[in-house]
Amino acid sequence: MTNSIREIPASAGYLIIGTNTTENHPVIGSMLKNEVINKGKKLIVADPRRIELARWADYYFPIAPGTNIALLNGLMHVIVKEGLYDRAFVEERCEGFGDLAKTLEKYTPEHVAGICGLANPQDIVGAARLMAGLKPMALYYAMGITQFVSGVNGVKSTANLQMLLGNLGVAGGGVNPLRGQSNVQGACDMGGLPNVFPAYQPVTVEENRAKFAAAWGSGALPDKPGLTLMEMFNQAIAGNIKALYVMGENPVLSDPDQHHVIEALEALDLFVVQDIFMTETARYADVVLPAYGFLEKAGTVTNTERRVQPMHRVLEPWGQSKDDWWIIMQIARRLGADWDYKDAEAIFEEIRRVTPSYAGMTYARLEEELLQWPCPTPEHPGTQFLHKGKFSRGQGLLTAIEFTPPAEGTDPDFPLILTTGRILEHFHTGTMSRNSRVLDELAPEAFVEMNRHDAQDHDIGDGEVVAVSSRRGSIRIKARVVDTIKPGVVFIPFHFAEAAANVLTIGAYDPVAKIPELKVCACAVEKVLPLTDTAGGLS
Amino acid sequence: MPKDAIGPIVQGQGISLTIDGQAVMGNKGQTILEAALAHDIDIPYLCYNPRISKTGACRICLVRVNETMFKTACTEPIAPDMRVVTEDPELTEIRKGILEMLLAEGDHNCLYCDANGACELQNLVMRYDAAMPSGDFPRRHRTIDEASSKGLKRNEDRCVLCGRCVKACAEVQLNNVWQFTGRGGNTHLTSDLDAKIGDSTCVNCGTCAQLCPTGAITLQPVLGRGANWDLKKESSICIYCGVGCKIDFFKNKGGQLVRALGHPDGPNQGHLCVKGRFGFDFIQKPARLSKPLIRENGAFKEATWDEALDFVAARLKEIKAQHGPDAVAALTSAKCTNEDNYLMQKFMRAMVGTNNVDHCARL
Incomplete structure (x- = not known):
């Protein structure tokens, strides 16, 4: 997030696009509801499912999955055409307006309504005018913007809109991606990515490699960016990746096209899994290393608003399990490293030395203060919102972006669009939430959510078991018939191994970020006919 | 506060x-x-x-x-x-009088109340030396619903009609499940339109229970039990989404987790969702991995740490020597700490010699 959670009351309104906030980030969802319901703030929502927040929206756009960019362009079309954008902000702080404006010309409300499947193009005009008057408006998004082959462009479009409206660098504004994992921000900050060292310092820059080689006392560091998660599996099948070491991940359930992932894992010469349970993924391992659970660990995590927080040991370690960093250190030592960290704080002290945005943070400060990166010096108070006065890159770049359709369109064999996501009671692959009694009892089974009209077309009743198929595979799952999902679209939460949505999803990905298109693929839903009594069995 | x-x-x-x-x-x-x-x-x-x-x-x-x-x-x-x-003496007398009326109205038996030892009413009753007034008071038994909901227990005989739960739901969680209904001495709580909580639109965030000053609304037990005065508290950060809610976890004398309460200093400002509130008992589930395992002839066999670590290191060395460092890859984790992640990427880059390190940021 460019901005902070505690700034939610400072916004005049919100654009919620590609995030089912009240289910996936419920605490933020409640804060948003408080502003809208109790304080009369404005709300615009775009989502193929009529999510809870849509109930209080001034404008709700039930867009077809994968058409975010068209909608955002349509809103910007109106904002530019009617001169509603923040001229001073665009002229002083941004570049690229001319090209963007030209691209936006054809995204008329009617054209956009056609792409997105919206009944009323005038709503786009109304919403654009409303948004222009909200000083400031905060934009929130999640994987409903990014998990597309056009994910990077989707993100850029959100930035375009907020720059046009002058909503960056101000409290209560911002482009605010809601991160879906407790420490996904930190994992990225720490260089858990194939192309960057900690603090996003590219591995391709010689100066960076020299700096880290010196700090680590290592030989020359590799200069070629590594493989992304999806590429690793492709290369394992191709025979180029021989060993894979997985810490705390369950790709068999979380990654698209499950059959493909399993094929890759089976092709490996060495597969090491470090986890707390025998996950669906660990079953394919050669070695399984038991790690501490989160309440057994001390260390730091970084939340969606760049806030670094200390975790404390609540419980004594389970069995012979060990701290993740300890296990890595022990393997490293066997490969010749002289590492001898005595605790997590010793590692954090090293992190501070090589990570400029964390340099000013200490364990002592984190216990006492609310610190958000960048926090470059021990005196620095941390950064509540980014891009104040000036963008990190200098001028804010407005990028002309065209709408491009998802990789897989529907056809007569696969006439529906499948989109995937999470539900309130469960989390990701369910390793934690489905092993928690209350959560498991509240939401014990998978379902496919489908519109009443689609259900009628296929003669499917609520609660009936159906077969959902795509070009990758097929699962059996109970139907949940609702009015809240756009006709032609079905939704399956991906938490449930026994009816895994990712058997169906497509491995297509964004060319830049390599993020898979988990939010759109073509599928078919069929009634599963009860077994007929052809064998003349018992009567 | x-x-x-x-x-x-x-x-x-x-x-x-x-x-x-x-x-x-x-x-x-x-x-x-x-x-x-x-x-x-x-x-x-x-x-x-x-x-x-x-x-x-x-x-x-x-x-x-x-x-x-x-x-x-x-x-x-x-x-x-x-x-x-x-x-002053007059204020003390007024407060004591209010407390005694509350005691007369409800059925406050601490012996079998979940809030015993963590009850604001109990603290005040002790502080002001209040007691059940003598005399025959008409008492209306109100709703006791301790089973309909997976998340909450409700015993209105312990309710003091303070309204914190109503406001918790209307101003913190924004679900508006709780309301007061009836008038005067008939005033009582209701969830939705007189539904049981388990049948209501409650999303089990548990904020009403966290804010309830008595034992009128309490959390369903998750794993361990224990007297409130025996529980030990330590704060940490929720393991689920990226909001990073700060949570006070309570464990009993046996080391079992008992409950989770939102901490006011976190980004959550004391609030939690159903996952933060109830989704922590997985960590004490018997199915947890407790020993290193090495696959031998297709089946997992328990190993010592030295055996497992030696095996992994030796195989990594062989594969690196035979196929080069880029034949090795690692997935680090958005569920692990910054320190774990830092060390994993350092290991891959400095010790294995490849940038093949990624995690689930894209999923």
Whole structure:
């Protein structure tokens, strides 16, 4: 997030696009509801499912999955055409307006309504005018913007809109991606990515490699960016990746096209899994290393608003399990490293030395203060919102972006669009939430959510078991018939191994970020006919 | 309460007053209770909570203002040169009287109450030496519903009608499940339109239970049990989404997790969702991996740490020597700490010699 959670009351309104906030980030969802319901703030929502927040929206756009960019362009079309954008902000702080404006010309409300499947193009005009008057408006998004082959462009479009409206660098504004994992921000900050060292310092820059080689006392560091998660599996099948070491991940359930992932894992010469349970993924391992659970660990995590927080040991370690960093250190030592960290704080002290945005943070400060990166010096108070006065890159770049359709369109064999996501009671692959009694009892089974009209077309009743198929595979799952999902679209939460949505999803990905298109693929839903009594069995 | 909820004295807007003879500075718009709490001056209360709007229902926080007036400290704004007395014989008598009426109205048996030892009513009853008034009071038994919901238990015989739960749901969680219904002595709580909580639109965030000053609304037990005075508390950060809610975890004498309460200093400001509230018992599930395992002839066999680590290191060395460092890849984890992640990427880059390290940021 460019901005902070505690700034939610400072916004005049919100654009919620590609995030089912009240289910996936419920605490933020409640804060948003408080502003809208109790304080009369404005709300615009775009989502193929009529999510809870849509109930209080001034404008709700039930867009077809994968058409975010068209909608955002349509809103910007109106904002530019009617001169509603923040001229001073665009002229002083941004570049690229001319090209963007030209691209936006054809995204008329009617054209956009056609792409997105919206009944009323005038709503786009109304919403654009409303948004222009909200000083400031905060934009929130999640994987409903990014998990597309056009994910990077989707993100850029959100930035375009907020720059046009002058909503960056101000409290209560911002482009605010809601991160879906407790420490996904930190994992990225720490260089858990194939192309960057900690603090996003590219591995391709010689100066960076020299700096880290010196700090680590290592030989020359590799200069070629590594493989992304999806590429690793492709290369394992191709025979180029021989060993894979997985810490705390369950790709068999979380990654698209499950059959493909399993094929890759089976092709490996060495597969090491470090986890707390025998996950669906660990079953394919050669070695399984038991790690501490989160309440057994001390260390730091970084939340969606760049806030670094200390975790404390609540419980004594389970069995012979060990701290993740300890296990890595022990393997490293066997490969010749002289590492001898005595605790997590010793590692954090090293992190501070090589990570400029964390340099000013200490364990002592984190216990006492609310610190958000960048926090470059021990005196620095941390950064509540980014891009104040000036963008990190200098001028804010407005990028002309065209709408491009998802990789897989529907056809007569696969006439529906499948989109995937999470539900309130469960989390990701369910390793934690489905092993928690209350959560498991509240939401014990998978379902496919489908519109009443689609259900009628296929003669499917609520609660009936159906077969959902795509070009990758097929699962059996109970139907949940609702009015809240756009006709032609079905939704399956991906938490449930026994009816895994990712058997169906497509491995297509964004060319830049390599993020898979988990939010759109073509599928078919069929009634599963009860077994007929052809064998003349018992009567 | 967190002092930062009051905030620093705003320049030029400070108001000076005296509380129990002590000179105090407060901000315009602050109530007597807020100004007192900011200066560690204790005024008892039941319906007040810093996370919800002011109610002024319980009258426990009644204070004497400028010698002659009684005001509820939780709703009365401070004024220049105000003189506040928080306790005197008459105030004590009033408070005791209120407490005894609450005791007479409900069925407050601490022996089998979940809130025993962590009950604000119990604390006040002890502080003011209140007792069940003698005499034959008409008592209406109200709803007890301890089974319909997976998340909450409701026993209205322990309710003091403070309204914190109603406001928790209306102002913190924004689900508006709880309401008061009936009038006068018939006033009671209702969830949705007289539905049982388990049948209502409740999303089990548990904020009402966290804010309830008595045992009227409590959390369903998750794993361990234990007397409140035996529980040990430690804070950490929720393992689920990226909001990073700060949670106080309570464990019993046997080391079992008992409950989770939202911590006011986190980004969550004390609030939690159903996952943060109830989704932690997985960590003490017997299915947890407890020993290293190595696959031998297709089946897992338990191994010592040295065996497992030696095996992994030796195989990594062989594969690196035979196929080069880029034949090795690692997935680090958005569920692990910064320190774990840092070390994993350092290991891959410095020790294996490849940038093949990624995690689930894209999923």
